Amino acid sequence: MSLPEKIRGVLEPFVEDLKSREIISGIGLFGSWSRGEAALGSDVDLLIVENRDFDYERMERIELNNCLIDLVYIPKSWIIYRIPTEVDQKIYELEILFDRDGSLRRAKDLMAKVYWKPERVDIRTESHLVEADVYLSRARLALNRGDYQSVKVNSIRSFRSLMKILLEIGRSVISNSGFIRSLESATKNLGMYPLYENYISSAGLIKLDKSHVKNMLNALLPAWREMISFVKGNPQFLKDAHPKISANINYYMREEFLKGLTARVNGLMEEATPIESAHYIYHTFIEALENYVYFSCLVEGIKFDYVTIISCLMASKKSPREILQGTVDVLGLRDTSAQDAERMLKSLSEAATNIRQKRKDLIARFIG
Numbered sequence: 001m002s003l004p005e006k007i008r009g010v011l012e013p014f015v016e017d018l019k020s021r022e023i024i025s026g027i028g029l030f031g032s033w034s035r036g037e038a039a040l041g042s043d044v045d046l047l048i049v050e051n052r053d054f055d056y057e058r059m060e061r062i063e064l065n066n067c068l069i070d071l072v073y074i075p076k077s078w079i080i081y082r083i084p085t086e087v088d089q090k091i092y093e094l095e096i097l098f099d100r101d102g103s104l105r106r107a108k109d110l111m112a113k114v115y116w117k118p119e120r121v122d123i124r125t126e127s128h129l130v131e132a133d134v135y136l137s138r139a140r141l142a143l144n145r146g147d148y149q150s151v152k153v154n155s156i157r158s159f160r161s162l163m164k165i166l167l168e169i170g171r172s173v174i175s176n177s178g179f180i181r182s183l184e185s186a187t188k189n190l191g192m193y194p195l196y197e198n199y200i201s202s203a204g205l206i207k208l209d210k211s212h213v214k215n216m217l218n219a220l221l222p223a224w225r226e227m228i229s230f231v232k233g234n235p236q237f238l239k240d241a242h243p244k245i246s247a248n249i250n251y252y253m254r255e256e257f258l259k260g261l262t263a264r265v266n267g268l269m270e271e272a273t274p275i276e277s278a279h280y281i282y283h284t285f286i287e288a289l290e291n292y293v294y295f296s297c298l299v300e301g302i303k304f305d306y307v308t309i310i311s312c313l314m315a316s317k318k319s320p321r322e323i324l325q326g327t328v329d330v331l332g333l334r335d336t337s338a339q340d341a342e343r344m345l346k347s348l349s350e351a352a353t354n355i356r357q358k359r360k361d362l363i364a365r366f367i368g
Contacts, residue, residue: 003033007044010067018048019098025049025076026104028094035093035173041267043068043260046097047090049104051076056244057086059251061260068260079107085124088115089174116171118368125165125359132161136352141307143341149310149333151341153286155348156203160283162348162355163199166192169362176284177264180205180276190362195351200275202347203282204332208274216281216330217265221258223326224285227292228253230319234299241298249295252288285330289313292323 003011018024031045032038043061050073058073078084080103083091091111099105114120135158142150163183167174170186180200187196200206231238231253238246251257261284268277293312296319297304305312310333313324328334 003029003044007033007067010064011044011069014064014069015046015097023051024098025051025100026079026096027098028090028096028104028108030072030090030094031070032175032177034095037173037175037178039267039271041263043070043264045070045072047087047094048073049076049079050074053077054243056247058244058247060247061251061254061256063256063259068256068263076103079103083107083111085120085127088120088124093173116367118363121168121363121367122360125168125363128161128164128168129356129359132158132165132352134158135161136348138307139345139348143338143345145308145311146338147308147311148336148338148341149328149331150308152333152336152344153309153331154307155341155344156282157286159199159202159348159351162351163195165355165359166190166195169359169366171366177268177280178272178276179283180279181272190366192358192362195354198347198351202344203279205275205278208278210269210274210277213265213269213274213277213281216278217262219326219329220281220285221262223323223330224258224288226320226322226326227288228255228258230299230323231292231295234295237295237298241295245291245294248291252291257288282331285327289327293319 015027018027026047026049028034028047029045030047032042033044044067046069048071052075054075060071060073062069062071072090074087078087079091088111091107092115094104094108096104096108135154139151139154139158142148142154160179163179164174167179167182167186170182170190172182172186175182183199184193184196187193231249238249241249265277265281268280290306290309293309293316294304296316297312300316300318302312302315310327313319313327
């Protein structure tokens with residue numbers, strides 16, 4: 001196991017305990033530790049294959065002896081039948097720790113053969129394009145409804161999905177905490193660097209310094225703690241949420257998650273540019289916020305709308321105002337005008353058209 005002695009000492013008995021459970025079919029280490037890129041403060045990521053019937057990734061964060069461990073559960077059917085592209089990278093970089101019947105090894109061996117095949121890259125990038133189109137559609141609808149702040153949020157999320165396509169074709173790892181560095185390198189290699197510049201400009205990441213990142217973190221922490229408190233105060237509503245949403249809320253709305261996020265941001269401020277740190281904060285926060293707003297609407301008995309997520313938060317009478325204030329500050333939504341929203345949507349649409357037209361040719365040139 002490619003881990004420091006301290007982490008290995010924590011992980012080994014935990015893995016042994018998991019192995020004793022009949023429901024567990026396989027366990028593997030993935031992420032920065034398996035790639036050899038981890039910093040000392042990096043979380044440990046474990047993929048856990050279960051003999052259960054569910055159709056989504058379920059995440060859990062635990063803390064053992066000051067070691068933060070992210071557990072990603074997937075059903076066994078995903079590795080013995082048709083592997084979904086969303087777990088391609090995890091399986092490709094997996095260091096297998098336990099494999100009850102050899103099925104995880106067979107899945108890894110298969111992924112080693114097909115991961116960089118043009119056909120597989122085409123499938124993965126197509127899924128990113130579909131994701132980008134979903135957010136683009138939401139942004140357009142939000143503009144029609146006059147929710148300019150949600151236009152900005154959905155546009156940036158769509159743009160990020162488009163950038164995943166360039167990372168894939170540039171043979172780069174898709175990592176939440178290394179996204180910007182990998183993207184800059186990939187776009188230079190692909191001759192698509194103007195799209196990188198367009199992305200960081202649209203996301204408001206140009207000319208940032210450490211003080212800006214610290215301000216984002218200072219705005220995030222009290223807002224996130226209020227979200228955690230709100231969820232803890234209304235546990236009975238979790239049973240009414242979709243199982244995936246409920247699992248996400250249990251993952252994000254814990255002090256353990258916030259502790260890990262804070263440590264990772266502080267580490268990034270030392271090892272990377274402020275742009276990387278700010279990008280990490282932005283997208284981690286919006287993922288958590290989406291699940292929180294869904295939950296708060298459930299508590300309040302009002303309809304949740306992915307299109308106008310910020311309006312949903314504003315409309316809530318029970319959600320603490322500190323959460324809305326923190327959201328505006330962390331996501332840079334203050335004074336977002338109709339002109340800002342239209343300009344961002346235009347830039348995004350042009351980028352989407354550009355990538356859609358060039359995607360297959362880029363795959364042929366750089367993968368095939």
